[in-house]
Amino acid sequence: MSISRNKYDIVIIGGGMVGASLACALADSTLSIAVIEGLDPSGEWPADSFDIRVSAITRASESLFRRLGAWPAMAAMRVQSYEAMDVWDATGTGHIHFDAAELGEPNLGHIIENRVITLALLQRLRQHDNIDYRCPVKPKRLILRSNHAQLQLDDGGLLQATLIIGADGAHSWLRQQAGIEVQERHYQQTAVVTTVQTEHHHEDTAWQCFLPSGPLAFLPLPEGRSSIVWSTSAEEAERLLALDDADFMSALGEAFMHRLGSVTGVGPRGAFPLKGRHAKEYVKPHLALVGDAAHTIHPLAGQGVNLGLADVEELAAVVxxxxxxxxxxxSFKTLRRYERARRGANLLMLDAMGAFKALFSNDTPGLRELRNLGLNLADHAGLLKRLIVAQAMGLSTLSTSLSGKP
Ligand SMILES: Cc1cc2nc3c(=O)[nH]c(=O)nc-3n(C[C@H](O)[C@H](O)[C@H](O)COP(=O)(O)OP(=O)(O)OC[C@H]3O[C@@H](n4cnc5c(N)ncnc54)[C@H](O)[C@@H]3O)c2cc1C
Known part of the structure; x- marks a missing residue:
C-alpha cells in the first residue's frame, strides 16, 4: 500500500485504459507516480450483465497487457478471442474474410469489455508501491513553473510534478489548459452500442457490414452474445434509441441481413457521437498527451485504444x-522523441479510417462497383490480405509482413 504525498516525478490525469496502462508501464522504476481519476470505477457488476463499451484488442496490445502483468486478471474475468473477421458491402457483392488458421495464428485478437480492461489494470496498479491512485478527484488549475508543474485539485489538494501526462480522454482538460489545438474531422455519424443474443452462434468471428449509412459490427462476446457498434446518422441513431426492444431487434436483424439469424435478446443501448480529433502538439515542456487526449478515430477498424496503447509503449520507453x-x-527534447515516433503513425491511421469511411458511405454506382471489386480482389490477394490483417492485429511493419513473419 502506497502513502499519498504531494510531490511526484509524474502525475497522470485519467485512470482509464490508457492512463492506467501508462502508470503500470512506468512503475518498474524509482519514479514516483500519481494517477488522478475523476470517476469511481465500478469494481463489481452482475455476472449476467455486459458492459456496452467493448474494445477489439489487437495482439500487440495483448502483448503489452501481458508484460504489464494485467492479462491474467482480464482473462480470468472475461475475454473473447476472435478467430475470423468477415466484412462485406451491403450494397453489392464485395466480401473479404480473414481467418487466423490460414495465417498460422491462434486468433486475430480479443473482444474485451472496457470495464474488465480497466479493472484488471487498476488491480495491477495498486500492487506498485510507487504509484498513488487518487480517486475521485479532478484537477482545477494548472500552474507551470520553470522546473516543475503544479496541479490544484478539486478536493483542495495541491500536487507538484516534474511531468504531467494527460490521459484524460477526448475532451482532455490538460490539453485545453495547455492551449493545445486539435484538428477535427466530422464523421457525421453516431455509434449506437448494445449487447445482443442471436439465433445462431457468432462462430468466434468479428462481423462487419458496410451499410450506406455506416458500418454495422457484431463483435463476439462470451456466452454467444455479440456487442453491437452500429454507426449511422445522428437522426437515425435517435430513432433507433427510441424504438422498443422488439422493434430494435427486428431493425438490427434486418440491417445485418440476418447473418446470425434473428436477434433474440438485447441489453441496454447507448450512443456515442463520432468525431476524429488530432492534437496539433502531443508535448510541451513538463507536459505530454496520450490516447484519446491526443487523438480520436472512427471505431470502424477498432483501433482507437490500440493506438493509445502504442503511445503508452513509446512514451514509457522515452521517459x-x-x-x-x-x-x-x-524536457522538450526528451518528450519530442515520443511525439515524433507516434504523431505520424496516428495521423496515418486517422487518414486511412477517414478515407475508408468516405469510400463506404458513398453510394455513387461506379464507385460502389469499384469498391466491391476491390474487396473481392483483396480477398484473393494473399500478400495484400496478409498486410491488412497484420495491420489489424497491430503486428505490422511492411517488411515483417512481406517476409511472412508477423
Ligand atoms: C463506439 C466505440 C467503439 C470503440 N471500439 C473500439 C475498439 O473496438 N477498439 C479500440 O481500440 N478502440 C475502440 N474505441 C475507442 C476507445 O474506446 C478509446 O480509444 C479509449 O476509450 C481511449 O482510452 P483513454 O484511456 O485514452 O480515454 P478514456 O477511455 O476516455 O479514459 C479517460 C479517463 O480519464 C478520466 N478523466 C477525464 N477527465 C478527467 C479529469 N479532468 N480529471 C480526472 N480524470 C479525468 C475519465 O473518467 C476516464 O477514466 C471505440 C470507441 C467508441 C466510441
Whole structure:
C-alpha cells in the first residue's frame, strides 16, 4: 500500500485504459507516480450483465497487457478471442474474410469489455508501491513553473510534478489548459452500442457490414452474445434509441441481413457521437498527451485504444530511458522523441479510417462497383490480405509482413 504525498516525478490525469496502462508501464522504476481519476470505477457488476463499451484488442496490445502483468486478471474475468473477421458491402457483392488458421495464428485478437480492461489494470496498479491512485478527484488549475508543474485539485489538494501526462480522454482538460489545438474531422455519424443474443452462434468471428449509412459490427462476446457498434446518422441513431426492444431487434436483424439469424435478446443501448480529433502538439515542456487526449478515430477498424496503447509503449520507453540516463524526463527534447515516433503513425491511421469511411458511405454506382471489386480482389490477394490483417492485429511493419513473419 502506497502513502499519498504531494510531490511526484509524474502525475497522470485519467485512470482509464490508457492512463492506467501508462502508470503500470512506468512503475518498474524509482519514479514516483500519481494517477488522478475523476470517476469511481465500478469494481463489481452482475455476472449476467455486459458492459456496452467493448474494445477489439489487437495482439500487440495483448502483448503489452501481458508484460504489464494485467492479462491474467482480464482473462480470468472475461475475454473473447476472435478467430475470423468477415466484412462485406451491403450494397453489392464485395466480401473479404480473414481467418487466423490460414495465417498460422491462434486468433486475430480479443473482444474485451472496457470495464474488465480497466479493472484488471487498476488491480495491477495498486500492487506498485510507487504509484498513488487518487480517486475521485479532478484537477482545477494548472500552474507551470520553470522546473516543475503544479496541479490544484478539486478536493483542495495541491500536487507538484516534474511531468504531467494527460490521459484524460477526448475532451482532455490538460490539453485545453495547455492551449493545445486539435484538428477535427466530422464523421457525421453516431455509434449506437448494445449487447445482443442471436439465433445462431457468432462462430468466434468479428462481423462487419458496410451499410450506406455506416458500418454495422457484431463483435463476439462470451456466452454467444455479440456487442453491437452500429454507426449511422445522428437522426437515425435517435430513432433507433427510441424504438422498443422488439422493434430494435427486428431493425438490427434486418440491417445485418440476418447473418446470425434473428436477434433474440438485447441489453441496454447507448450512443456515442463520432468525431476524429488530432492534437496539433502531443508535448510541451513538463507536459505530454496520450490516447484519446491526443487523438480520436472512427471505431470502424477498432483501433482507437490500440493506438493509445502504442503511445503508452513509446512514451514509457522515452521517459524510462531518460530517467535511467539521469537526463530530465520533462524536457522538450526528451518528450519530442515520443511525439515524433507516434504523431505520424496516428495521423496515418486517422487518414486511412477517414478515407475508408468516405469510400463506404458513398453510394455513387461506379464507385460502389469499384469498391466491391476491390474487396473481392483483396480477398484473393494473399500478400495484400496478409498486410491488412497484420495491420489489424497491430503486428505490422511492411517488411515483417512481406517476409511472412508477423
Ligand atoms: C463506439 C466505440 C467503439 C470503440 N471500439 C473500439 C475498439 O473496438 N477498439 C479500440 O481500440 N478502440 C475502440 N474505441 C475507442 C476507445 O474506446 C478509446 O480509444 C479509449 O476509450 C481511449 O482510452 P483513454 O484511456 O485514452 O480515454 P478514456 O477511455 O476516455 O479514459 C479517460 C479517463 O480519464 C478520466 N478523466 C477525464 N477527465 C478527467 C479529469 N479532468 N480529471 C480526472 N480524470 C479525468 C475519465 O473518467 C476516464 O477514466 C471505440 C470507441 C467508441 C466510441
Amino acid at each position: 524510462l530511458e531518460a530517467h535511467h540516463a539521469q537526463r530530465p524526463i520533462d
